[in-house]
Amino acid sequence: MSQITLFPRTTSFSEIIPLPASKSESNRALVINALANGSIDNLSNLAEARDTQTMIRLLAEKGPEADVLDAGTTMRFLTAYYAVTGDVKKMTGTPRMCERPIGILVDALRTLGADITYLNKDGYPPMQLNGFTFKGNREISIRGDVSSQFISAILMVAPLLPAGLKLQITGALGSKPYIEMTLAQMKHFGIQATADWSKGSIEIPAQKYTLQPFAVESDWSGASYWYSMVALSPFEDSSLELLGLKEDSLQGDSAIKAIMEPLGVKSTYTGRGYLLTKIPAQASLAWDFTDCPDLAQTICVIAAVKDIPLTLTGLESLKVKETDRVLALQNELKKLGAALVEKEANHLYEVTGNFAAVSAIEPIETYDDHRMAMAFAPVAMQKEITLLDPSVVNKSYPSFWKHVSILLTSTL
Numbered sequence: 001m002s003q004i005t006l007f008p009r010t011t012s013f014s015e016i017i018p019l020p021a022s023k024s025e026s027n028r029a030l031v032i033n034a035l036a037n038g039s040i041d042n043l044s045n046l047a048e049a050r051d052t053q054t055m056i057r058l059l060a061e062k063g064p065e066a067d068v069l070d071a072g073t074t075m076r077f078l079t080a081y082y083a084v085t086g087d088v089k090k091m092t093g094t095p096r097m098c099e100r101p102i103g104i105l106v107d108a109l110r111t112l113g114a115d116i117t118y119l120n121k122d123g124y125p126p127m128q129l130n131g132f133t134f135k136g137n138r139e140i141s142i143r144g145d146v147s148s149q150f151i152s153a154i155l156m157v158a159p160l161l162p163a164g165l166k167l168q169i170t171g172a173l174g175s176k177p178y179i180e181m182t183l184a185q186m187k188h189f190g191i192q193a194t195a196d197w198s199k200g201s202i203e204i205p206a207q208k209y210t211l212q213p214f215a216v217e218s219d220w221s222g223a224s225y226w227y228s229m230v231a232l233s234p235f236e237d238s239s240l241e242l243l244g245l246k247e248d249s250l251q252g253d254s255a256i257k258a259i260m261e262p263l264g265v266k267s268t269y270t271g272r273g274y275l276l277t278k279i280p281a282q283a284s285l286a287w288d289f290t291d292c293p294d295l296a297q298t299i300c301v302i303a304a305v306k307d308i309p310l311t312l313t314g315l316e317s318l319k320v321k322e323t324d325r326v327l328a329l330q331n332e333l334k335k336l337g338a339a340l341v342e343k344e345a346n347h348l349y350e351v352t353g354n355f356a357a358v359s360a361i362e363p364i365e366t367y368d369d370h371r372m373a374m375a376f377a378p379v380a381m382q383k384e385i386t387l388l389d390p391s392v393v394n395k396s397y398p399s400f401w402k403h404v405s406i407l408l409t410s411t412l
């Protein structure tokens with residue numbers, strides 16, 4: 001297996017990072033644009049992420065099978081897209097994708113009229129989609145605590161349903177900002193929807209998308225690794241400017257601005273992105289990651305290296321992502337002298353660290369998870385670190401190592 005070793009800097013830095021585009025915004029824009037029969041030229045700054053390139057390829061293909069590889073949004077969004085447009089398609093992906101749940105989405109689509117059969121295990125890909133027959137149903141309820149992607153997937157196809165859709169979210173809702181992002185992008189393409197968050201209901205009448213140009217913003221999840229570089233730099237005058245981020249982002253991971261203030265990074269809008277500078281960090285931090293699960297790994301690593309006691313809630317969905325991220329973090333944080341411990345049955349976790357005691361860091365495993373590689377890379381601001389399978393970053397951020405080389409030397 002290949003690996004990359006990153007070496008610490010001996011000086012401060014003041015650099016510009018050109019950031020990739022958001023795969024979440026890109027994948028929504030691609031599905032909506034396809035539903036509006038638009039040409040891909042309507043969309044600008046689409047992500048280089050493999051998940052987005054896979055979406056582009058599959059939307060252009062007419063074949064009988066859609067292999068989404070390891071892209072969760074691509075699997076969930078295309079399942080709803082093909083189901084409601086009546087395509088006959090086999091949906092499949094990597095072995096891990098076939099362990100990630102999809103039953104909640106399939107049940108909802110079946111209620112609306114989709115003919116879907118599981119090809120292996122009930123509730124999981126692969127599935128065969130066999131067309132759509134409207135059954136007169138416009139009301140569905142859907143659990144919100146496993147993945148918001150099921151809800152986003154249904155919402156995007158809802159305007160095409162003959163009677164529209166009245167969707168009731170049941171139970172706790174995770175990743176809500178991603179649902180708001182979906183509704184905001186649908187609105188951009190002319191769709192009227194009414195969301196009553198106090199009741200967990202969303203109503204979308206039958207209507208047509210109108211074609212609009214759409215420009216994808218830079219990726220706030222990808223930005224988090226650069227916040228970490230600044231936070232972990234031992235030099236007080238280190239700073240980075242991250243390009244292409246907006247003040248009024250559709251992305252919930254823009255919460256990284258608020259999370260990083262107590263961890264020692266100030267964000268200043270520059271008109272073309274954000275300037276990150278160092279400020280004193282707090283002695284401890286508690287954060288709920290229900291709305292921004294993809295930031296949890298970044299923040300755990302920062303807390304471990306800075307030895308800032310961290311209390312985390314809202315990690316439930318981490319177990320069904322690219323890997324079981326809680327387990328992966330528990331294993332790898334040990335190599336930084338830290339521990340991630342579940343404190344109570346109510347899903348409260350704590351990170352405590354002793355990074356100073358670690359003289360040489362064992363190579364970090366990345367578990368086919370881009371965020372494991374990118375979350376641990378900034379540790380190199382303080383100590384040499386080796387990461388296994390570095391190409392894992394291609395899922396969301398193929399130019400990550402090129403951007404890292406702006407700050408750090410490395411050997412592959």
Ligand SMILES: O=C(O)C1=C[C@@H](OP(=O)(O)O)[C@@H](O)[C@H](O)C1
Nearest residue numbers: 024073147148149175178294317
């Ligand atoms: O809709 C989206 O673009 C995403 C939603 C989140 O997933 P869950 O809703 O499964 O938490 C997030 O973790 C993922 O990276 C992207």
Ligand SMILES: C=C(OP(=O)(O)O)C(=O)O
Nearest residue numbers: 070071072073294321322
């Ligand atoms: C969870 C992620 O992606 P997905 O669910 O789309 O595979 C992610 O990018 O961290």
